[in-house]
Amino acid sequence: MKKTITIIGSGFAAMAASCYLAKSGHEVTVYEKNDSIGGRARQLKRDGFTFDMGPSWYWMPDVFDRFFADFGKTTADYYELVKLSPAYSVYFGVNEFIAIADNLAEIEATFEAIEKGSGAVLNNFISEAKSNYDIAIKDLVYRPGVSPLELVTPETAMKVGQFFSTISRDVRKKFKNERLIQILEFPVLFLGAKPSDTPSFYSFMNYADFGLGTWHPKTGMFDVVRAMESLALELGVTFKTNSNIEKILVENKTAKSIVVNGETIASDLILSGADYHHTETLLDQEHRAYSEKYWDSRVFAPSSLLFYVGFNKKIENISHHALFFDVDFYQHAKDIYDEPQWPKEPLFYANFPSLTDKTAAPEGMESGFFLIPLAPGIQDTSVLREEYFNKIIDRFETLTQQSVKNNILFKQSFCKNDFVSAYNSYKGNAYGMANTLLQTAFLRPKLKSKKVKNLYFTGQLTVPGPGVPPALISGKLVSDLINKQFSDQ
Template sequence: MKNTIIIIGSGFSSLAASCYLAKAGYKVTILEKNKTIGGRARQLKKDGFTFDIGPTWYWMPDVFERFFSDFNKKPSDYYTLDKLSPAYSVYFGKDDVITIEDSLEKICATFESVEAGSSTLLRKFINNAKENYDIAIKDLVYNPGVSPLELVSLTTMKKLNQFFSNVKSDVRKAFSNDKLAKILEFPVLFLGAKPSNTPSFYNFMNYADFGLGTFHPKKGMYQVILAMEQLAHELGVTIKTDAPVEKISIEKGNIAHSVVSNKTVYNADIVLSGADYHHTETLLDKNYRQYSESYWNRKTFAPSALLFYVGFNKKIKNVEHHTLFFDVDFDVHAHAIYDRATWPEEPLFYASFPSKTDSSTAPTDKEAGIFLIPLAPGLEDSKELRDAYFSKIIRRLEELTSQKVTDSILFRESFGVNDFIKDYNSYKGNAYGMANTLLQTAFLRPKLKSKKVKNLYFTGQLTVPGPGVPPSLISGKLVSELITKHHPIVNN
């Protein structure tokens, strides 16, 4: 049988692809460079605390359901999902907090209390977002980005103008209150670009937020990785950790015949990489690389991040499971990320306190805190900078929530640009892949199938459909469909 597939990396997209390919009858082996699987979605355990190192938001539950249903399974076969109530809160200043509840009705009431008449506008806005969501998630994003014709249909043609306007302008036309506008602009940050550079069509993220809600898998997002690992094993996938790939070897006819890891040669009929796209191409001789260094340098990358994982010896007050701190100027911070590539003087930041709703993540009467500052990729990263920025955000946390927490810190771990590079071979240390701007959407993104190596494929955040956990699951499905199309099972 000429059906051996080697997959590089074990993030969401790689695990998804491995399941589809194993189900189709291929012999699949995953090689993961780190000690544990999951890619960016690994887990940190320390002194009775548990932290998700990477993604902490569970949005678009229908995408997860669709993935597991492809194997006649349900998420509930593997993990327990709770809908967060409230979904999150947003600090705009001391004693100035807007809480986003767990239903559109409640959110409309909140908007109305802030700005009279805004609930009517919000319903209209979310109805449009739902239309876009139905088009995008049920149709568009399940295309492989091979041709611009994938975007052409009767429904998309009616929405054509939304690809040439942007989320920020649409939000600001409808909502005059700056705080409400910022809340509506927030979800597209998951797509890796400024609201002013994100096509209006992507307001479907607002439906994901307000229409579907925010969920939490008990014991953390890593439970989804463990579920996918279990499914992969059930389907016959082999997973090897501590197995960094050093070389993809090409033979005559531009065919990848093997990969090298820890001086061991793994023969392959097909090679699929869910590792960083740019890094994967450096494993090839130059003449087999599709994209030049100048190509990557020209692209708009999603931010990197500085993260802190903090154990507190007491419960933290006046915060929710997810809490956003928008008490400084978003545009100034965004300018530092996307235009100047510098450290922001006063950063916005996000905090997750999973132990607010999940007792498994911290010892009794203690709190687990995850803090994230979005940053430009490629920045200088040092202990001194990390210490300074931790002090900035903890000071703000104390001021805004009216409590002292510094003396209650049991420990803190950090993860930044250098770690994204070291652990994930991430281009410039980006955290979320390539931004979904107009010129980096669908067929304009790096391709799932190599143009130079006949049996080399890619999946994940730098290719189709884009950044985020649900898109990564979809990416794994899309690439598996391409592989089964171009390399059908051969029986000797």
């Protein structure tokens, strides 16, 4: 039976859900508080420069393929992908960097040249990681986190030890060179937790990195947003921007309507792809499933200080993605997770999309995106932003052996306070709730409200977790639960 469904937010999870629910015949309307869709994956255009404001890594292409295949489509129907070569570079000092190739054979050769015998060890490590990937990404993450039994399969039973060891411990058993260790620990940072707190089973992220490679939609990650919007519109979804949700109204423990910009709009079912904690604050206290104490006790992924920078010249000695690990990797992690504070010497990431996409900057110029991971809930001031920009741009000049400060046409920052104001993000986190052992699968906040009928959630604070591919999967999982509810009525 056709139902009217209200979706709050237009991030990847919400848009994926909108497509699945519209395909099932429901009347779906998406309400977005900002003036453009995409959630954290919005686009910034300024003075002829174009920036992806949030996600910039396109990993796990098979998950995107699977999403579009569910609608009889392919990614190529909507956007073109470029495989990056090198995938990324990691800077450890002046003239000291490691470029990660776009294929495993060359990566193994790079490892072997740095640590004798490590090439063969890496091959075995990635084989195991691929096995985990096949179990996790092709099966386990497509389960809705309703029961712990979802994790019990013949395949996971053979890997139970990997849930009680950590990425950091396993990598250090196999490799001795500290730089190779940091490169292997890096991918799990996408899961929002320290490598020392992330179960070994999550080595599947290393296969996503070395085995599947790093891709880039031809004109940026916003290509994916446009693609999903096009698909949703084809399926009959309606989008309404500048639509701030002020309240979710509940009658007889059933979600009945939302208040949008002062107007009450009735609906058969409400699905929130907005921040989970914020969404519950739209409910009266008695209808909230999780207390403030619960949220405060969770391990959240970092916030970020971002800079979108327009340069009036081409930047040298750099790759599309670049990681700057020339300072203490583990001290920065402590400053995020253990003793939250602004790091004295921050790691940072830089992204130069105009190296791949000529439309990202005017001819002869460069668009640059810089990111410093920070503890969520941290103090955020304009003075601190400026101080930290100067810290990283000084190091960037030294490490890439060029002067760039005088070539900056503009820089625009985005930090914790902006994550709160733009996305209602809990403590200004950038990636959601970390995927630690005690925050995995059925231990995460539920897709279906435990207290209010016809109220569901999707996105990075629920199942399966942080990242763009998991967001697409989250949209599918919640739509399956919703359709099951309607079919059972």
